[in-house]
Amino acid sequence: MSDIKNKILVLICDGMGDRLTNGYTPLEKAYKPNLDFLASQGVLGIMDPIAPGIKPGSDTSHLAILGYDPYKYYTGRGPFEAIGIGMEVKGGDIAFRCNFATSTPELIIKDRRAGRISEGTSLLTETINNLEIDNIKIMFKESVEHRAALVLRGEGLSPFISDTDPHLEDSSVLEAKPLDNSLESLKTANIINKFTRLSYQLLSKHPVNKVRQQKGENPANIILVRGAGLVPYLPSFEEKYHLQGAFIAEVGLIKGIARLLSMHAPDFTFATGSYDTDMKQMILTSLNLLEKYPIVFVNIKTCDLPSHDRNFEMKVRAIERIDEALAPLKDFKGTLAITADHSSPISVGDHSADPVPLLILGDVRKDKVNSFSERDAAQGGLNRIKGVDLMPIILDLAGYSEKFGA
Amino acid sequence: MSDIKNKILVLICDGMGDRLTNGYTPLEKAYKPNLDFLASQGVLGIMDPIAPGIKPGSDTSHLAILGYDPYKYYTGRGPFEAIGIGMEVKGGDIAFRCNFATSTPELIIKDRRAGRISEGTSLLTETINNLEIDNIKIMFKESVEHRAALVLRGEGLSPFISDTDPHLEDSSVLEAKPLDNSLESLKTANIINKFTRLSYQLLSKHPVNKVRQQKGENPANIILVRGAGLVPYLPSFEEKYHLQGAFIAEVGLIKGIARLLSMHAPDFTFATGSYDTDMKQMILTSLNLLEKYPIVFVNIKTCDLPSHDRNFEMKVRAIERIDEALAPLKDFKGTLAITADHSSPISVGDHSADPVPLLILGDVRKDKVNSFSERDAAQGGLNRIKGVDLMPIILDLAGYSEKFGA
Structure with a gap:
């Protein structure tokens, strides 16, 4: 040496x-x-x-x-959760901690952890990963049990938006709202709200959830997001x-x-x-x-x-x-x-x-x-x-x- | 006591x-x-x-x-070099580290250290110290060998200008350029460029350099500046x-x-x-x-x-x-x-x-x-x-x- x-x-x-x-x-x-x-x-x-x-x-x-x-x-749990499960994030991305949850068609949350689902989340993930909404790239990855992370990549985004996770059961999914007056926050909140509805559409008919329902388990049919954070420019x-x-x-x-x-x-x-x-x-x-x-x-x-x-x-x-x-x-x-x-x-x-x-x-x-x-x-x-x-x-x-x- | x-x-x-x-x-x-x-x-x-x-x-x-x-x-080497060789600087002055160097009439640098000149720089200094350009006072003082410092004092100056020292031999003396869009930086760069040309005019015909050239030594016929810094208001x-x-x-x-x-x-x-x-x-x-x-x-x-x-x-x-x-x-x-x-x-x-x-x-x-x-x-x-x-x-x-x- x-x-x-x-x-x-x-x-x-x-x-x-x-x-x-x-x-x-x-x-x-x-x-x-x-x-x-x-x-x-x-x-x-x-x-x-x-x-x-x-x-x-x-x-x-x-x-x-x-x-x-x-x-x-350090810009919060979202980015570091995404980093921790191996998502390849980069400075400027917006990242969220997510849960697979169980929702009614009216978007009332019945179980924030989808029965602490332990199998099948990687299959569910395939359906909602690599989407594009309003020219923004959407990356999603499952973690252990009901946990996951979401990353938005593109121009004109902001981490200053509120959670969709109501943090309580029998509550409606929350609308993501901008936390400041910027157009970027409004745009990011809109994308998250579209993603939330899309996740219900794509997941609720997924075979994994059909099987869960046949077994009497709560389906993992919606994604709740919280803790928006900007991936830091390091x-x-x-x-x-x-x-x-x-x-x-x-x-x-x-x-x-x-x-x-x-x-x-x-x-x-x-x-x-x-x-x-x-x-x-x-x-x-x-x-x-x-x-x-x-x-x-x-x-x-x-x-x-x-x-x-x-x-x-x-x-x-x-x-x-x-x-x-x-x-x-x-x-x-x-x-x-x-x-x-x-x-x-x-x-x-x-x-x-x-x-x-x-x-x-x-x-x-x-x-x-x-x-x-x-x-x-x-x-x-x-x-x-x-x-x-x-x-x-x-x-x-x-x-x-x-x-x-x- | x-x-x-x-x-x-x-x-x-x-x-x-x-x-x-x-x-x-x-x-x-x-x-x-x-x-x-x-x-x-x-x-x-x-x-x-x-x-x-x-x-x-x-x-x-x-x-x-x-x-x-x-x-x-601490605002950089220029001011503290000037302070170190005993120049009486004060807050707001702009100071530079300098070299006596050897230039052609076309302002091509042949030797950045003028043969590491060890004698005569105090005589050369007399010629270029206490000048005034565009109502700005110019103070110059020699240090050891080819080293020296330059201080500008007056209204409307800025430290945000580039070096004239090309840091390489057989290169042209650089034009000092403003590093921001301010009038102060433009003015300071202009003064430094005038000083550079003036230093060649005054030094190239100086008796010390005539003697050096007779001895086959590189003349110390131009001043190169670098490391502009504002003398801090302490x-x-x-x-x-x-x-x-x-x-x-x-x-x-x-x-x-x-x-x-x-x-x-x-x-x-x-x-x-x-x-x-x-x-x-x-x-x-x-x-x-x-x-x-x-x-x-x-x-x-x-x-x-x-x-x-x-x-x-x-x-x-x-x-x-x-x-x-x-x-x-x-x-x-x-x-x-x-x-x-x-x-x-x-x-x-x-x-x-x-x-x-x-x-x-x-x-x-x-x-x-x-x-x-x-x-x-x-x-x-x-x-x-x-x-x-x-x-x-x-x-x-x-x-x-x-x-x-x-």
């Missing part, structure tokens, strides 16, 4: 940060000789992915860690940093964000996002990618699963499996950062705003901390930084920063 | 921060009993002169340490803080910034900016100035020189010489801050974004750190702050802060 000293590897262990369970965090309880060895060679600190006390989503935290201020670039990673970046991610949302930044973020069959994922292969692949790319990110999902299940022992084991996979990094000679995108305490069972541990190796001021955990990291030489500070810091350490001033 | 408890002394050791060389920073290797004694009496922390990961220039970092947000007030130090401040600096750039803020910043013959500078005299003079001024800043250049030369041992000795000069401060009863404007690691040979150590003495929460170094400071009671935070903190400690709210 040429110029290894200028190579940067960033490992983001999803949801790894925690609080205390019986006096210890999972990181403190885990047997993790490789992480501790790496800690003894580097400088540690704690990091607020967004800002102190702000509970991050995986989307906003990854934007921040990649150096894109989420307060500037400068690509290369435009922003003059470096080509690669990203190894297990889940759609993270891959989608990387692709939105035009990073190299292919699908890898060994990165499954479940307990069967092959983390060793992910690490070896990251090292291979560093032959070509100056900077590679890896999101390891394993810790997040037991966090949501509030399973302390499983989280300890997930950390131990990550630790094993990191063995090859003990010889890494470039700049290496190991952190998390958010804390997910066992006591909470969801994301929290607690800062995450951060370890940086390379041409750093090695500190006295020789264990990788939340509380040890808080004693480290980096003190406390924010997620958006990470990229500038590691770019400077690896020799890529530009002087501000003279 | 009256009211010594309200006096503030800020020592900025230029480029003192570092990374590890064979496991230690120069500060850690230096014998520095005075700095360590002071550390034992105060509170320490690390400071990002601009922000984490942002590599500061000396200009931007000094603006920040003086409490002027460089993202608001509130004076006294306007901002209601305190008169003094600054002892060794180099033009820092003196110039202090003077731009209308601080008392005279030339001192003992402050040379080289290895022969008399730091003891600088410290004694700072204490004398505190008789009259409530706040005095000192920039000590000594550490920056061996940093750029990547000479670890010389940097250790520079720190030891600074330490000796600080002996009189062991009895100082006011508020004392000791820090650096940026790190300049031996491993880099230039500025870096690593935070700098900061020590504050006075009515502070003394911590357990009793050594002044980057890594010891990171364990201190101040944790990690930004450069623009320093002035508010020390003004509050010294009793000058105003309550925000009631």
